[in-house]
Amino acid sequence: MSDMDHLCFDTTKIDKIQDLLERGVTVYPYKFERTDTIDEIKERFSDIGHEKSADEVSTAGRVYVVRQHGKTIFADIGDSDGRIQLYLRKNDLGEEEFNLFRQYIDAGDIIGVVGHVFRTKMGEITIWVDRFELLAKSVCPLPEKFHGLKNIETRYRQRYLDLIMNEESRETFRTRSRIISLLRQFLFERDYLEFETPTLQPIYGGANARPFTTYHNYLDQKLYLRIAPELYLKRLVVGGFEKVFEIAKNFRNEDIDTNHNPEFSMVEIYEAYQDYNDMMDLTEEIMAHLVEEVHGGSTLSFAGHELDVTRPWRRLTMEEAVQEYAGIDVRAHTVDELRAFAREHDVEGYEDATTWGEFLALFFEHFGEEHLIQPTFVYDFPIENSPLAKKHREKEGLTERFELFIAGMEMANGFSELNDPLDQKARLEEQDARRRRGDLEAQMIDYDFINALGYGMPPTGGVGIGIDRLVMLLTGNESIKEVLLFPQMKTAVPGPNGDAGEE
Structure with missing residues (x-):
C-alpha cells in the first residue's frame, strides 16, 4: 500500500493545480485583504434592494456549491459564521477570468471575492462579483452537499471535515468556547485567581483513578499525567491564596463511553474559610448562571427531560x-x-x-x-471512598462530601477539604496499601502534600465541575464525543473520500 492510498487526494484536482501553475496562477497565496465577514455584510445590507450597492465589499470563504448557467454562475461560500451567495457574469469578469472560475473552482476551494451587494428576485442577499482570487485549492472532495457528513466515525476522526460540513457541530463548539469564557468571567468577578499547575507529576493524586505513565529521560524518572489538579491547588491555599481555580486537562486510563473520555476538562475551585455547604451554594450559582446565559432562562431540555435549574436544588444524603x-x-x-x-x-x-x-x-x-x-445534591459520603474529604462533624463513618447529579449524570464533586495532616497521612497510607494490593485506582502517598498541610491550611471548601459534561448538558448532546473536538479513538488511517478504517 502506497502513501497515496491513505490520502483523500483527487487526481483530477491535482491536475487542475498543475494547469493553474502553468497558467501563472498562484494556487496558495499568502494573504487576502478581507474587509467584511459574511455576517457583517448581511447585517449591513439587510435592507438592500435589487440594485447593486454603491459600497464595495471584500470577503472570503469556502465554496460549498457552484451552479453554472451559461454566461452566469451562482456559488455559495461560507466563513466561520455564515454563508452568502455569489453572482458572477462573464460580461463583468471577462472571458478569461470567467472561464478560470468555471473550469477550476470547485466545492471545497477557498476564495476571496470583491464586489457589490444586491438582493435577487428570490429575495436572497448576494454579492455581485467584480473579481475573485483563489486562496487555497482543495484536493480532497467534500461529502455530497445535500446530506452533509453523516458517518459518525468519520465525524469524530476527521473533525475538520465535520466542521466544514455541519453547522450544528460548529455551533456546539462555539457554545463550548462561550461556556468556558462565561465560567472564567463568573469566577473573576468574585475575585478568584486562575492558576496553572503541573500536568506531568511525579506522584499522581487528587482522585481515585488509574493514571497514564510516562518517563522523563533527562531526570531518569517515571512521571504521570495528572488525574486531577487538586493537591497542587491546595498547596496554593496553604501558601496564602484564598480563592483559586484552574481549568485543567486531566487524564485517566479508564474506559471510554458516552460520558467518559481518557482526556477530559474540568474546573476545580477552592476557597478558604468555606465548607461543603458553601460549595454547594457556589455550584448552584455557577450552573444556574450558565443556563441563564446560554438558554435565556432557567429551563432546558436534555435526553428527553425538561430540566429546571431554579434554585434552591434538592439535597439529600x-x-x-x-x-x-x-x-x-x-x-x-x-x-x-x-x-x-x-x-x-x-x-x-x-x-x-x-x-x-x-x-x-x-x-x-x-x-x-x-x-x-432534576438537579440534586447527594451528600455525606462514606469515609472509605473519600480520602481527601474532612470527616463529618456529626456523623461517624462519613465525610463532608457531595456530588451533583443532573439527568442521571454526575456533574460536580466537592468537599469540606481535609486539612488535618495526621488524618491525611493515615488516609493516604491506607490508599497506598490498597494500591500495593492491586487496586489500580487507589492513590499514592504524596509526602510533600502532607508536609504542606503540616504548615497549616485554613478550613477550605472545594469543588470540581466536569466541563465536558456541562457542555453536553447545555448543548443537548448525549455523547461526550460530540462536545470534544478530537475524542480519543482507536488508531485508524483515513482512506479515500474521508472513510476511516482501523489500522
Whole structure:
C-alpha cells in the first residue's frame, strides 16, 4: 500500500493545480485583504434592494456549491459564521477570468471575492462579483452537499471535515468556547485567581483513578499525567491564596463511553474559610448562571427531560438516597446481610466490599444515580471512598462530601477539604496499601502534600465541575464525543473520500 492510498487526494484536482501553475496562477497565496465577514455584510445590507450597492465589499470563504448557467454562475461560500451567495457574469469578469472560475473552482476551494451587494428576485442577499482570487485549492472532495457528513466515525476522526460540513457541530463548539469564557468571567468577578499547575507529576493524586505513565529521560524518572489538579491547588491555599481555580486537562486510563473520555476538562475551585455547604451554594450559582446565559432562562431540555435549574436544588444524603431508591437502611444490617442483598440485585463490585460504608456507595451507584434527573445534591459520603474529604462533624463513618447529579449524570464533586495532616497521612497510607494490593485506582502517598498541610491550611471548601459534561448538558448532546473536538479513538488511517478504517 502506497502513501497515496491513505490520502483523500483527487487526481483530477491535482491536475487542475498543475494547469493553474502553468497558467501563472498562484494556487496558495499568502494573504487576502478581507474587509467584511459574511455576517457583517448581511447585517449591513439587510435592507438592500435589487440594485447593486454603491459600497464595495471584500470577503472570503469556502465554496460549498457552484451552479453554472451559461454566461452566469451562482456559488455559495461560507466563513466561520455564515454563508452568502455569489453572482458572477462573464460580461463583468471577462472571458478569461470567467472561464478560470468555471473550469477550476470547485466545492471545497477557498476564495476571496470583491464586489457589490444586491438582493435577487428570490429575495436572497448576494454579492455581485467584480473579481475573485483563489486562496487555497482543495484536493480532497467534500461529502455530497445535500446530506452533509453523516458517518459518525468519520465525524469524530476527521473533525475538520465535520466542521466544514455541519453547522450544528460548529455551533456546539462555539457554545463550548462561550461556556468556558462565561465560567472564567463568573469566577473573576468574585475575585478568584486562575492558576496553572503541573500536568506531568511525579506522584499522581487528587482522585481515585488509574493514571497514564510516562518517563522523563533527562531526570531518569517515571512521571504521570495528572488525574486531577487538586493537591497542587491546595498547596496554593496553604501558601496564602484564598480563592483559586484552574481549568485543567486531566487524564485517566479508564474506559471510554458516552460520558467518559481518557482526556477530559474540568474546573476545580477552592476557597478558604468555606465548607461543603458553601460549595454547594457556589455550584448552584455557577450552573444556574450558565443556563441563564446560554438558554435565556432557567429551563432546558436534555435526553428527553425538561430540566429546571431554579434554585434552591434538592439535597439529600447518600443514606436517604439509598433508602428511597434501594429500599434498604444500610446501617440497620450486618455486612453479611448487605452482601446477600447485593448478590440478589447483581450489584457490581460487591465481592470486594467489607464495610457498610462501601456497600452504601455501591448501592447508591447501582440504585440511585439514574433516578436523579432534576438537579440534586447527594451528600455525606462514606469515609472509605473519600480520602481527601474532612470527616463529618456529626456523623461517624462519613465525610463532608457531595456530588451533583443532573439527568442521571454526575456533574460536580466537592468537599469540606481535609486539612488535618495526621488524618491525611493515615488516609493516604491506607490508599497506598490498597494500591500495593492491586487496586489500580487507589492513590499514592504524596509526602510533600502532607508536609504542606503540616504548615497549616485554613478550613477550605472545594469543588470540581466536569466541563465536558456541562457542555453536553447545555448543548443537548448525549455523547461526550460530540462536545470534544478530537475524542480519543482507536488508531485508524483515513482512506479515500474521508472513510476511516482501523489500522
